[in-house]
Amino acid sequence: MKKYKHIFFDLDRTLYDFDKSTHDTFLELFNKFNLYEKGVKPFEKFFRIYIKINLELWDQYRKEKIEKAFLNVHRFYLTLKEFGVDDRDLAARFANDYLALSPLKKCLFPGVMKTLEYLTDKYRLHIITNGFEEVQASKIKANGLNKYFTTVTTSEEAGVKKPFKEIFLYALQKADAKPEESLMIGDDIEVDILGAKSVGMDQLFFNIDNIPHNDEITFEVKGMEEIIEVL
Template sequence: MKYKHLFFDLDRTIWDFDNNALLTFKEIYEKYKLKELGINSFEIFYSKYKFHNNALWALYRKAEIEKEVLSVKRFELTLYDFGIVDKNLAEKIAYDYITLSPLKTGLFPHVYEVLNYLSEKYKLHIITNGFEEVQYKKIKVSDLNKYFENIITSEEAGTKKPEKQIFEFSLSKASAKPDESLMIGDDIAVDIVGAKTIGIDQVFVNYHKISHDEDITYEINDLIELKAFL
């Protein structure tokens, strides 16, 4: 057996980030009566938020913005799109979002079955770019703690995927060598390219069946497929 260590991404690989965020947004939309403030369409509110959030995360990945700023700014800009200038409301929503969304437990299909199977044969770890307190909460509430030997966040590592330093940090923390390790993630640019850079084999979890021309060790559309070769 070639591999000893399996490194998983968390968001959008194991934890169903988009569906959990959607549920949280629906709660926030109701709680703050955003419809009465003039935000008539929940769908447009949510799509505006996603636009600003993605743009700010791109800056955060390049270390051009602090996480505390990102956390509030994404809501401030979304409200502003609807003519609402209210930093105080943005701060309240930001707090609620970061508090409530990690308590959601929506996971992708077969997560527990696959982790039960893999944890008997391999040492499992997580490498995630999320915020430390948020990621730990998600893992605990979703009852995933018991499967993972190490949970490495970009905050702890002081560097983010796809930078090679976070993978080196993770290998060192897990006492693992690149050629006995496998990175499993949903993001080609972040998980796959990053792992490849330091000689770790990769599994692309291609839930949305996107087409690409990246050379990847394995590709799957559902985590259950891992059992076929691991």
């Protein structure tokens, strides 16, 4: 098998269970802001509507059609408005608390630490993420990931988001790595896998949801510890 020197990871939904973290934080804030008494109910409907709206706005953000500050508050504003709560101040307070609390949740996927312990002695490890810089830094620290990663590249730092090839080239240069000696591990075919492929990196698809596809990918696993078997 090809000998890699550098392994690049996506963060959210690859190393970190972003969906669980978001759900737990939302439930905490739902109670803090007494949203039930404001007519926002039931909680699971509120959360489900937010997920839909957030995905739509994140797609616009990734395509650079909207700014970070707008995304941060507007996703909560639109969700609350679905329940007849037209309150931008409440949306802003919810947004600020969410960004402060969510990254502090310890929500690594099972097997992450074991896998990183195995890999860290054999490769230089790196992260490439589209998440907000300050949020991802808090998340990495709170979950004890700092010691494993030589570099962390955020889209804010690089000035461009995955899947655009420029962020991968930026991360490679920052890591002093060549594409042919590097492997990208991520959960999103378009954002992580095809993005890495466009610059000549091999790819490992973390397909925890068993998503069907017809793409040619170097490796595919359905659980974190399977990476040990591949590498």
